[in-house]
Amino acid sequence: MNLILDKISKCFGDKIVLDDISLELTPGVYGILGANGSGKTTLMRILATVMNPSSGHISFNGQDINDMEHRYRELIGYLPQQVGLYKSFTAEKFLSYIAYLKGLTKAETQDKVTEVLDLVGLSEQRKEKVGKYSGGMKRRIGIAQALLNDPKLLIVDEPTAGLDPKERIRLRNLLSRISSHRIVLLSTHIVSDIEYIAKEVLILKEGQLIQKDTPQRLLNEIEGKVWTVQVSEGEILELQSKYKVVNIALVREKYELRILSDTRPHIHAISEVPHLEDLYLYHFDEGASQDAAVKV
Amino acid sequence: MTKREGKNDQGLVDVALRDQELLHLEQDVGSLLDEYDVEYPSEAEIMMTIDRLRPFVPVKVNKRELMFRNMAVLLKRALHEIFYISPLFWVANSLFFLVALAAVFLGEQNPYGMIMILAPIPTLTGLMEALKSRNTGMAELEMSFKYSLQEMILSKMVIIGGFNLLINLVISVSLTVFYHHIWLWKLLLFWITPFTVMTAIAFIIVNRLRHFYAITASLMIWISFGGLISQSHFIGKLESLSPVVYILITISAGLVIIGRITHMYKRGMTYELNP
DSSP, X not given: OOEEEEEEEEEETTEEEEEEEEEEEOSEEEEEEOOTTSSXXXXXHHHTTSSOOSEEEEXXXXXXXXXXXXXXXXXXXXXXXXXXXXXXSBHHHHHHHHHHHTTOXXXXXHHXXXXXXHHXXXXXXXXXXXGGSOHXXXXXXXXXXXXXXXXXXXXXXXXXXXXXXXXXXHHHHHHHHTTTTSEEEEEESOTHHHHTTOSEEEEEETTEEEEEEOHHHHHHHTTTOEEEEEXXXXXXXXXXXXXXXEEEEEETTEEEEEXXXXXXXXXXXXXXXXXXXXXXXXXXXXXXXXXXXXXX | OOHHHHHHHHHHHHHHHHHHHHHHHXXXXXXXXXXXXXXXXXXXXXXXXXXXXXXXXXXXXOHHHHHHHHHHHHHHHHHHHGGGSXXXXXXXXXXXHHHHHHHHHTTOOOHHHHHHHHTTXXXXXXXHHHTHHHHTTOHXXXXXXXXXXXXXXXXXXXXXXXXXXXXXXXXXXXXXXXXXXXXXXXXXXXXXXXXXXXXXXXXXXXXXXXXXXXXXXXXXXXXXXXXXXXXXXXXXXXXXXXXXXXXXXXXXXXXXXXXXXXXXXXXXXXXXXXX
């Protein structure tokens, strides 16, 4: 099973939102990383057929998705970034309605609704109105609807936005669990969402796919470029002006700075194991030094 | 002999040699082809090839059959959608229906004027249901489903139209049963004209504007028009108009509706989400 994007571009007037994206996806989790406005949502919308590309082709198992029409839509599960839900519907009614819109038969619907509610841990709340759900529960019901048709391609756009850490981990684990026989495409700007579950990470910058590789190989690229150093308050500004400071933490009356630099930034600096967050900031570093938060 | 004449003679010799080479080559290939024998495939092999190619042969579509099949699917979907339409829609329109009946039976209002006012109201209120996806933020999600958003809207419009038809038929029949001086055909004409006109406008709104304020505006316009109709001199003027005028207006509006439905079904709405 594969999904091939061949020179996909999208323009809105003069603005190029996606520029010549070509890639191949096979079963597993793919994390799309990019800053706001990098083209993540546009790419997802094109894959979910809610938007047409300005140029280029997409094929699923060798067939053009435009030729496949509803046969392609039968294969996908999509969770957009913003989804309103029908607030007056109970979870059960909502999922039954979506199952019908996805073309499931009446006989299939009941079992499938129960199955996906179990999967996302909402079985006990199945009779509650979705309008009364918390943000995390709404995202979970969103995932549940995406899974109703047992999709071969699952597209989830910023699924963890607005969730507390516990809900984020829960959702992350759920996506990882269901990814064995399908292509899961997950867009986020929260690096930890994909750090442990992504088979490959796609980095989008200003509409261009600048990198696509396994997290480990991407991290190798910045091996030896991540440092920590403990300094006094007076030294922080100087280091911030010279280097990319990605984090500042107060540790025992000293400030521990995490710095991205090709060379040792300070005589007492220690080389660190890079994380995906470092890689993200390496590519999307604008204002990082100034914005680095102080953690106590 | 000049240098140029010498070159020309040499060129002619080269051409003659090349022609001779080609002639030999042609003879060689000809004799090879004569010896080559294409084996004729067996009957089983021919049938196997035909069977393998059969899935790729385009199926001849019977247009009439396809149209009936599409209509059947549309009706099936519309019936399914009934269960997901907001109870508010049914309650509000039942109230309109009761108010209209009470106005005629108790308030002694002109039945033709009353049915004219009531005719498009279920359609206009039903538009809110048809456009619910957009208002609730579900449109993007619904566009990714097997049944497209325009197919869903069309299904909802079919229910709304059907409900309107039913509600008005009930009123018309009730009025003619209790008031023998009322003409059924005239009632139907006074119902069908505003119904088709407002439905045509509704389809244009759904297809192009898709905003709730457009529905509210249409409702307000119609209610104001209703105020005008309820004045006896105005309804008198409307009653004096030739039925041909009503029929022509209805036919024109009907054509717009058919055109819009065909457009929605064939091409879908030119709907694209912006980033």
